Amino acid sequence: MRIGQNPSKVKGSPAYTPARIGVASLTYVPALEGYFREACDVIHVHLESLRASLNEDCDLCVFDNGSCPEVMDFLLREWRLGKIDWLFLSHHNLGKNGALNWILSSMPNEYIVYSDSDVFYRKGWLESSLEIFAAFEQAGMVSAQPVLFDFLHGQGRTRRELAAQPGVQLTTVDPDPQFVEEYCDGINASPELRQQFRQQSLAVAVNTASGTRAVMSATDMQFMLRRDIARKMVPLPIAGALTGKDAIEIPRGVEALGGWLLSTEAPLVWHMGNSISGRPLPEIEALWIDESHQPGASDLASKREPVGENSGKIRLKYRLARWIRRSPGLKRLVERLYGGLFGLLYEEQRVGGGKP
Amino acid sequence: MRVGQNPAKAIDQVPQPARVTVAVVCYIPFLSGYYSGSLDVLQACLQSIWENTPQPYDLLVFDNASCPEVREYLTRLHTDGRIQYLILSDKNIGKGGAWNMIFQGAPGEIIAYADSDVQFRPGWLERSLEIIETYPNVGMVTACPLRTPEKFYSSTLDWARQETLATLEQGQFMSWEVFKEHNDSLGVEEVTAAQWFDESHDWRMEYRGIVAYAGAAHFQFTSPKRALSPVFPLQMDRPMGQVRLLDQILNEGGCLRLNTPEVLVRHLGNRLIGAGVATPAQKASKTRTRGFWDLPPVRRVLMWLYNQVFKLYHK
Numbered sequence: 001m002r003i004g005q006n007p008s009k010v011k012g013s014p015a016y017t018p019a020r021i022g023v024a025s026l027t028y029v030p031a032l033e034g035y036f037r038e039a040c041d042v043i044h045v046h047l048e049s050l051r052a053s054l055n056e057d058c059d060l061c062v063f064d065n066g067s068c069p070e071v072m073d074f075l076l077r078e079w080r081l082g083k084i085d086w087l088f089l090s091h092h093n094l095g096k097n098g099a100l101n102w103i104l105s106s107m108p109n110e111y112i113v114y115s116d117s118d119v120f121y122r123k124g125w126l127e128s129s130l131e132i133f134a135a136f137e138q139a140g141m142v143s144a145q146p147v148l149f150d151f152l153h154g155q156g157r158t159r160r161e162l163a164a165q166p167g168v169q170l171t172t173v174d175p176d177p178q179f180v181e182e183y184c185d186g187i188n189a190s191p192e193l194r195q196q197f198r199q200q201s202l203a204v205a206v207n208t209a210s211g212t213r214a215v216m217s218a219t220d221m222q223f224m225l226r227r228d229i230a231r232k233m234v235p236l237p238i239a240g241a242l243t244g245k246d247a248i249e250i251p252r253g254v255e256a257l258g259g260w261l262l263s264t265e266a267p268l269v270w271h272m273g274n275s276i277s278g279r280p281l282p283e284i285e286a287l288w289i290d291e292s293h294q295p296g297a298s299d300l301a302s303k304r305e306p307v308g309e310n311s312g313k314i315r316l317k318y319r320l321a322r323w324i325r326r327s328p329g330l331k332r333l334v335e336r337l338y339g340g341l342f343g344l345l346y347e348e349q350r351v352g353g354g355k356p
Numbered sequence: 357m358r359v360g361q362n363p364a365k366a367i368d369q370v371p372q373p374a375r376v377t378v379a380v381v382c383y384i385p386f387l388s389g390y391y392s393g394s395l396d397v398l399q400a401c402l403q404s405i406w407e408n409t410p411q412p413y414d415l416l417v418f419d420n421a422s423c424p425e426v427r428e429y430l431t432r433l434h435t436d437g438r439i440q441y442l443i444l445s446d447k448n449i450g451k452g453g454a455w456n457m458i459f460q461g462a463p464g465e466i467i468a469y470a471d472s473d474v475q476f477r478p479g480w481l482e483r484s485l486e487i488i489e490t491y492p493n494v495g496m497v498t499a500c501p502l503r504t505p506e507k508f509y510s511s512t513l514d515w516a517r518q519e520t521l522a523t524l525e526q527g528q529f530m531s532w533e534v535f536k537e538h539n540d541s542l543g544v545e546e547v548t549a550a551q552w553f554d555e556s557h558d559w560r561m562e563y564r565g566i567v568a569y570a571g572a573a574h575f576q577f578t579s580p581k582r583a584l585s586p587v588f589p590l591q592m593d594r595p596m597g598q599v600r601l602l603d604q605i606l607n608e609g610g611c612l613r614l615n616t617p618e619v620l621v622r623h624l625g626n627r628l629i630g631a632g633v634a635t636p637a638q639k640a641s642k643t644r645t646r647g648f649w650d651l652p653p654v655r656r657v658l659m660w661l662y663n664q665v666f667k668l669y670h671k
Contacts (some may be wrong), residue, residue, distance in 0.1 A: 018449075072431075079444055085445070085447070089444070090440070091434060094371070101461070103461075105460040107457075338388060338665045339388030341389070341665065342389030345662060
């Protein structure tokens with residue numbers, strides 16, 4: 001039976017407001033062996049780089065597609081530390097598109113960022129991605145790395161439509177050779193493919209009014225979408241756990257809804273792959289050195305304080321609440337006080353006032 | 357850098373989700389006061405699902421920032437494979453916020469939702485599905501008889517009046533015992549419940565040989581996902597109390613809101629009293645004579661303090 005009043009129903013209880021940006025990261029590590037030997041470290045670097053790169057409060061969701069206990073333990077630890085806002089644990093692997101179907105249909109944020117869990121984030125990726133959304137009206141899927149690979153094999157509509165767009169100029173640029181090597185390392189490109197990418201130029205669209213530039217392609221490894229587009233894209237068909245066929249469904253779905261596939265000209269994310277070694281290693285080291293100085297997503301969230309009318313009073317309450325959360329002794333004391341009050345109000349009286 | 361090929365690329369088949377996703381939302385911020393018996397209630401809820409759902413289903417639990425004891429319990433169940441999908445939220449995003457995430461994402465064609473204080477009885481899913489599969493355009497089916505405000509099921513009555521194959525009767529079909537049991541679970545005093553019982557009535561309908569009552573409740577319901585998809589996301593501005601929006605939107609959209617004449621689920625409330633199990637704290641509890649603490653001004657102050665402490669904790 002119900003005894004007392006559910007305190008959550010009290011008028012004036014704080015309500016949840018989603019952050020403008022929601023980032024969802026997908027993990028799948030069946031065992032820490034072979035290909036996945038360094039997976040825990042890779043995920044750790046991925047999450048730390050993401051947090052260090054954010055200058056705005058974001059909701060972070062990690063979707064685990066049935067990983068091994070070690071990875072689950074790691075994720076649970078990160079979640080307990082308040083570094084992950086939503087930890088989604090699936091008991092079995094639903095496939096990348098199965099997970100994307102959940103993520104794209106349920107994330108409540110205005111912009112949804114999807115990321116494989118082996119992506120390294122550099123500062124400025126979010127700002128540059130948002131700049132592209134602002135400059136190109138029909139930007140549908142924006143990746144934070146110039147994409148050398150054309151997933152739609154020349155069948156896409158983005159280039160054609162942008163060429164006909166007033167206020168947009170098309171041009172080509174040669175990518176930075178260092179970036180090409182980094183890109184090829186990330187995907188373990190064959191010597192032939194590496195050679196092909198070295199000689200390839202990037203097709204770039206320029207908004208002549210703002211000067212914003214965007215490469216005309218995007219990748220399923222990391223991308224950002226508006227929620228309205230995301231909702232219309234699902235359900236994505238699922239052919240397997242991580243098939244190329246499934247990967248094409250995302251850019252294809254975006255274009256079918258009239259969205260353009262774009263990416264930043266600068267490599268603001270880096271595909272680490274399954275091993276943390278290679279050229280950008282100093283960046284990873286710098287991340288650990290800088291860690292204490294960089295506000296992570298959760299730190300930003302906890303520092304988020306209300307502004308506006310009565311903000312001084314509310315701010316004081318937030319600070320007090322934060323203090324209670326951080327101090328186990330104080331937390332226990334507050335719980336005891338609450339329990340005592342509940343006892344006086346309801347416990348022995350055994351009659352509540354709830355109306356159905 | 358990538359070394360070798362990701363073996364996941366070789367997996368060309370992934371498990372298909374079950375037709376039914378059973379979704380439970382729980383929020384137990386600590387195990388004292390109002391919530392002192394909530395973990396026992398949650399355990400009873402999940403146990404009753406496992407015991408009384410023979411059909412294939414995936415169990416999804418959305419934890420809305422509960423205390424460590426509850427999280428440990430849920431993660432253990434997930435590891436053991438008893439919960440297929442576990443969503444752990446770092447903050448309480450409200451029942452509506454949790455609904456927004458689970459109803460839009462859950463992969464089942466049918467979604468059976470329950471608060472974490474609901475006990476399931478044998479046949480609950482079978483009867484709910486029978487109604488969904490027989491009646492047209494069903495929005496939600498609650499697996500127990502309930503009397504809910506008529507304004508939230510006016511479309512159901514309109515349909516029954518117009519459908520030549522359906523019969524519709526008004527009367528006191530639900531027994532007092534059944535009505536009282538539910539109201540007891542809500543902490544309603546017997547006198548008040550008796551008054552409500554006398555002043556209200558049921559609408560019973562039959563269609564293609566299947567009997568159902570009009571009305572449904574949001575503490576437990578089964579819905580086809582296609583009926584829920586256009587409704588979500590709901591706009592919510594406080595953690596609880598605004599979920600009536602679902603009832604309202606479904607009714608306005610012409611969806612049927614029905615319940616079963618049989619009591620196949622039961623609202624447990626925040627204590628297992630009367631459910632056949634009592635916690636030691638409940639056993640030790642004694643009736644207190646009303647005194648100083650029950651004086652209205654004192655209670656008002658205590659209530660204010662009680663709410664302030666909770667709000668502070670909740671932030």
